[in-house]
Amino acid sequence: MPGTKKVEGTLGIIAGRGSLPSVIARAAMASEIPIHLVAIRGETSEEIERFPHTWIQWGEIGKLLAALKDNTCTDLVIIGGVNRPDFDNVRLDLGAIKTLPFLLSLAKGGDDHVLSRVVRFFEEKGYHIHGAGQVLPELLAGEGKLSTKAPSAEDKGDIATGFEVVRALGRHDIGQAAVVARGRVLAVEAAEGTDAMLQRCAELRKSGRARGALTGVLVKAPKPGQEERIDMPTIGPETMRLAAAAGLSGLAVAAGQVLMAQRSETIAAANANKLFLIGERWDADADPVSGE
Amino acid sequence: MPGTKKVEGTLGIIAGRGSLPSVIARAAMASEIPIHLVAIRGETSEEIERFPHTWIQWGEIGKLLAALKDNTCTDLVIIGGVNRPDFDNVRLDLGAIKTLPFLLSLAKGGDDHVLSRVVRFFEEKGYHIHGAGQVLPELLAGEGKLSTKAPSAEDKGDIATGFEVVRALGRHDIGQAAVVARGRVLAVEAAEGTDAMLQRCAELRKSGRARGALTGVLVKAPKPGQEERIDMPTIGPETMRLAAAAGLSGLAVAAGQVLMAQRSETIAAANANKLFLIGERWDADADPVSGE
Numbered sequence A, B: 001m002p003g004t005k006k007v008e009g010t011l012g013i014i015a016g017r018g019s020l021p022s023v024i025a026r027a028a029m030a031s032e033i034p035i036h037l038v039a040i041r042g043e044t045s046e047e048i049e050r051f052p053h054t055w056i057q058w059g060e061i062g063k064l065l066a067a068l069k070d071n072t073c074t075d076l077v078i079i080g081g082v083n084r085p086d087f088d089n090v091r092l093d094l095g096a097i098k099t100l101p102f103l104l105s106l107a108k109g110g111d112d113h114v115l116s117r118v119v120r121f122f123e124e125k126g127y128h129i130h131g132a133g134q135v136l137p138e139l140l141a142g143e144g145k146l147s148t149k150a151p152s153a154e155d156k157g158d159i160a161t162g163f164e165v166v167r168a169l170g171r172h173d174i175g176q177a178a179v180v181a182r183g184r185v186l187a188v189e190a191a192e193g194t195d196a197m198l199q200r201c202a203e204l205r206k207s208g209r210a211r212g213a214l215t216g217v218l219v220k221a222p223k224p225g226q227e228e229r230i231d232m233p234t235i236g237p238e239t240m241r242l243a244a245a246a247g248l249s250g251l252a253v254a255a256g257q258v259l260m261a262q263r264s265e266t267i268a269a270a271n272a273n274k275l276f277l278i279g280e281r282w283d284a285d286a287d288p289v290s291g292e
Helices: A019-029 A046-050 A061-070 A094-098 A100-105 A112-124 A152-168 A194-204 A235-243 A263-272 B020-030 B045-049 B061-070 B094-098 B100-105 B111-124 B153-168 B194-206 B237-245 B263-272
Strands: A010-013 A034-040 A053-056 A073-081 A128-130 A176-182 A182-189 A219-220 A249-253 A276-280 B012-013 B034-039 B053-056 B073-079 B128-131 B175-180 B184-188 B217-220 B248-254 B276-280
Touching: A010 A019, A019 A034, A019 A235, A034 A061, A046 B053, A053 B128, A061 A073, A061 A094, A061 A152, A073 A112, A094 A100, A094 A152, A094 B276, A100 A112, A112 A128, A128 A194, A152 A182, A152 A249, A152 B153, A152 B263, A182 A194, A194 A219, A194 A235, A194 B100, A194 B194, A194 B237, A235 A249, A235 A263, A235 B194, A249 A263, A276 B248, B012 B020, B012 B061, B020 B034, B020 B045, B034 B061, B053 B263, B061 B073, B073 B111, B094 B100, B111 B128, B153 B217, B153 B237, B153 B248, B153 B276, B175 B194, B184 B194, B194 B217, B194 B237, B237 B263, B263 B276
Parallel strands: A010 A034, A010 A073, A034 A053, A073 A128, A219 A249, A249 A276, B012 B034, B012 B073, B034 B053, B073 B128, B217 B248, B248 B276
Antiparallel strands: A176 A182, A176 A219, B175 B184, B175 B217
């Protein structure tokens, strides 16, 4: 495996919401990488209990660091979104109180600002932080047509517009995705996430504010300078169901830069919903003028 | 009145959804401008029946043009959003069939594309098209502090970021508004409209994905090249209620470029909800580099 050599000891997986932590734990074990998950009460799915794990509460930084140390973790993957903690419900242990200035610094700024600080925090403790796709590159969406269906000429125009919009947005640390239908930008993702944006498109379609059916594309790509190690854009089977419900024709993602952990289920869901799914070469930091 | 001299004969008001058409009809009558409203079944509020009016169905272009001609309209205001018509439910009269290539051309492209074509269509028939604010400048949000509350230093930073985001978006014919809280862009408006975007921010706040209360600003400004005569950004009392429900600190709008037809009610709603409301100088077409 190209990725396995990167992990020296045990791979710590700090597990957020959804099924991704389990998918990655399973993939790591299949690649014979020893793992230990740290799961957050109220965030992480109990599915992860089938793997070696430690539960913590929000704010138990001391317990988190002890779990990583006791299990000889040298490398870390931080995966699955978390809700921004409600600071009223955080249990600060001794380890947390020691890192209070760090915690307070998280309360301000865009997503990338917060995530960069989280990465630096663990790096300063001596851990190597990896994106799940770096350790397990088979989990990334590749280049070219992944579905049975291919984009039409009109879809290709919408894809180009979508990538331009994501590029323009990224300069302001906004979202990772946009929906374009027949040249019109229907929706732009900011803090709500891709699923909520797709649900909004389905509502627009129903209310008559977006015309037609089976037109429009979702484009998803990292922001320029995005901390891809812990905030990689992600698609899965649910993305396909929501895209179909929004009446879209298909999806285009930045090849090699979007996590598609449930690969076969995701492609099957694209095909079952008559969506195209393609990976396109994408350089988030490219000059926007020459990129257009 | 500075605006009244612009209207030579009767002011035709093509009336979309909401209370704006009635507000403008009332303001025009107060300025002694003769008016005739054309109202669209299923879109326009029946409130407008207190003014001289003609009802049409979507697609009755012939009836629309006849109503304008029979009532000696020389000038037009097109006001209040409409749903993009579901082309299955449009009744095409003879006048519509004559303009079929025009109608079909509306089915493609961004908002501005559609609106520019609508303006050109009426201009080619000899009408002068005005923005409501051009005929009735007292309906525009002015420069400076309009509310009792003033923005804090943090709010001012969020306002600057919001205007930058709206500028970046406008280049792609996207929306007119964004919400920024403590440097983080929470939401960007595309096809869903400002009200829906504010409701989304309220949900983000509830779900813990946007922190804090009474922080964050809504910034609203026209897109560069926006057809302001028929698609001017608009705020009203409901905007204030939704902004307060989203936990925002206040609103900043482009001075002289945002319609605030219910002026006293809007300012009263801002004050009642402890929001600041300010108008800032804004040139949508300014160089983004020097503008930052």
